[in-house]
Amino acid sequence: MLLQTAMFAFWALTGFAAGNTVCTALTLFVLFRHRATVSADEDLPRVAVLLCLRGADPSLAGGLRRLMHQRYPDFEIFIAIDSDTDPAWEIVNQANDGSSHTASLTSALGGESGSQVSCGVSSVSRSSDALGPSGACIVHASTLRDRLKTCSLKCSSLVQLLDQIDDSFEVLVLADSDLESHPTWLRELVAPLADPRIGATFGNRWFVPTIGWMGSLVRQVCNAIGVVTMHLKQIPWGGSLAIRASVVKESGLRETLTRSIVDDGPIRVALKKRRLKLRFVPSLMMANREDCDLRFAHSFLTRQLKWTRTYMSAGWPAMLVYTLAVLCTYLVTLVLVVVCLFQGFNTEAYWFAAGAMVYSVTVMVLWLLLDFAARRIIRAQGESVPGMFGMQFLKIPAAMLLSVVIHISAIIRATFLRRVVWRGVTYEVRGPSDVRMLDEGTIQSPLDTSNVSL
Structure with a gap:
């Protein structure tokens, strides 16, 4: 036996x-067969990059400067910060000061109107030599005002940012606070949307911990399983994701987010209902260099699996x-x-x-x-x-x-x-x-x- x-x-x-x-x-x-797709400037749509911040992540300052220096002809960055006293405000200000002659930053502290008022944030012009021929990249920073009790604070922030965006933006891009984008990240993410059958595109993260604590290595191993699963099941990662603005509007995604815990799950559902493709962009495997202990690794994996269980029941x-x-x-x-x-x-x-x-x-x-x-x-x-x-x-x-x-x-x-x-x-x-x-x-x-x- x-x-x-x-x-x-x-x-x-x-x-x-x-x-x-x-x-x-x-x-x-x-x-292994990936090829970064970079479209000509005239073929690229106008983009709004959405960033939700709560707390001061270790890589936030560098990540902000990278976002401000994208080689993309026409984009603006919209940031929602958790509160007026959130430490992310200082980093946003410093990132802008450190990008002298590279960005124009305005602060909107009003409610849904998005009225622009001074918050001690400087404004300078953007250099077209470094960033492309399009002119100014405007960064809008606002404090989260309507803290909905029926969704996560991140989704509350996204709802507020969606209300600030006008119809001139053809594509909306979601970025995480720990994203370390390279100069052509935005171009590569948006390029596949030239195919009208594709409703959204996404990259993924790969952990390359600096120190190599055991928790970091466990998360690195488990993430490999996640990358394969997300590719085969077409599960997007909201940390590096582009979606057509028309899909957001026509699918009622804004209202859905007011009752959601995360953003990427509802996006997958919205695309599936509209029979649009979700495209993984292999050239956008993004490095995450953070270290963590075993307790954090277990919590991280549990939370990721909980989101999968919620939206792929x-x-x-x-x-x-x-x-x-x-x-x-x-x-x-x-x-x-x-x-x-x-x-x-x-x-x-x-x-x-x-x-x-x-x-x-x-x-x-x-x-x-x-x-x-x-x-x-x-x-x-x-x-x-x-x-x-x-x-x-x-x-x-x-x-x-x-x-x-x-x-x-x-x-x-x-x-x-x-x-x-x-x-x-x-x-x-x-x-x-x-x-x-x-x-x-x-x-x-x-x-x-x-x-x-x-």
């Missing part, structure tokens, strides 16, 4: 490894069963290898060990190929990334084993999770349109803002 179990485990893990290989190969094919049971089947089979197999060796069942131990080895080696090779492809793309953007092989690389096997345990815990918690603490704010999420903000909390440091509780 034990021998049959061992042989079953071997063939099950071999089958899982083969399935992972097929899925990952499809993503690798896209990543129909496919969640199959995803849950498959993930638990793979990971639990792998963990149990490892345990049984040790048990069989101690009990003297060498033949059974061999089969268990062979299955675990096949799966482990396959996953390691696939991850290395994904990491190589992502780093290659990031370097093509003109960004620097550390080499693959170093002290961090030696920790990867341990991080992969630990990520199995954390992934199992996170996916189970995400299945039953109701209350989520995100950026210090407590929300109750019972469905895609059933969200309640329970407690605004306080603005905390970035590494402390992703906790979750049941």
Whole structure:
């Protein structure tokens, strides 16, 4: 009986490894054959870049300056900051001061009218030499005024920004506060929209932690699974996303956001209803260099899976069963290898060990190929990334084993999770349109803002 179990485990893990290989190969094919598409200036639509800020993220200052220096002919940046006393205001001001002769920044502190008043923010002209031939890039910064209780603060901010945008903008772009864009990021993101069948485009993030804490490496490993899943299932990342303004208007997305916890889930639903394509842009694998501990990594993964469970509820049971089947089979197999060796069942131990080895080696090779492809793309953007092989690389096997345990815990918690603490704010999420903000909390440091509780 034990021998049959061992042989079953071997063939099950071999089958899982083969399935992972097929899925990952499809993503690798896209990543390795990527070509950055850059359209001529006259073919590019007018763009509004939307940025929602709460707190001072470590990379915010540099990210803002990068956004202000996009090589794009006609775009404006609209920023919603959580409160008048939010530390992000100082960084926005400093970014503008540090971009002397590169940006024009106005502050709108009124309500829905978006009236512009002075807030101690300087205004200077933009250099067409550095940014293209179009003239001025205007940056509008406003304080969030209408803090809706039926959605996240980020969605409240997006609703406010959407009310500030006029009909002259053809494309709306969502950017995260930790996005480190390169000069042609906006062009590459918007270019595929020249195809009228495409309603939105998105990039994705790849973690390249600077220090290499174990939590950072676990998040890096788990994110690789996310990248493959998001590509195959066409799940957008709202941190680097462009959508046609006409889709936003005609789909009623603004109203949907007033009842949503995140932005990218509702966008996917809106596009699906309108039978428009969602295009992944492989040249926009964006580097994220932040480090985190294991507690934060677990919270981060749980929250991401919770959003998936909320907006892809129909496919969640199959995803849950498959993930638990793979990971639990792998963990149990490892345990049984040790048990069989101690009990003297060498033949059974061999089969268990062979299955675990096949799966482990396959996953390691696939991850290395994904990491190589992502780093290659990031370097093509003109960004620097550390080499693959170093002290961090030696920790990867341990991080992969630990990520199995954390992934199992996170996916189970995400299945039953109701209350989520995100950026210090407590929300109750019972469905895609059933969200309640329970407690605004306080603005905390970035590494402390992703906790979750049941």
